[in-house]
Amino acid sequence: MSISYNKLWKLLIDKSMKKKDLISLAGLSTSTLAKMGKNQQVSMDVIIRICKALDCNIGDIMDIT
Secondary structure, eight states: OOOOOOHHHHHHHHHTTHHHHHHHHOOOOOHHHHHTTTTTOOHHHHHHHHHHHOOOGGGOOOOOO
C-alpha cells in the first residue's frame, strides 16, 4: 500500500499557490513537505492542518493505492 499526494499538488496549482504558501498557511516544516514530495507517510495532524488551510477533505489531497 502506498500514498500519493498528486491531488494536493494539483489543488495547489488550481489555487495558484506555491509550496511555500502551503508551508506558511498550514504551519508545515520543509522536511514534512519534502516527505510528501516523496510520497512518504506524514502524521494525521499534518493532513488535518492542510485540509483546514485549504478548506478541503482528506480525499481531495491524497490517495492510497
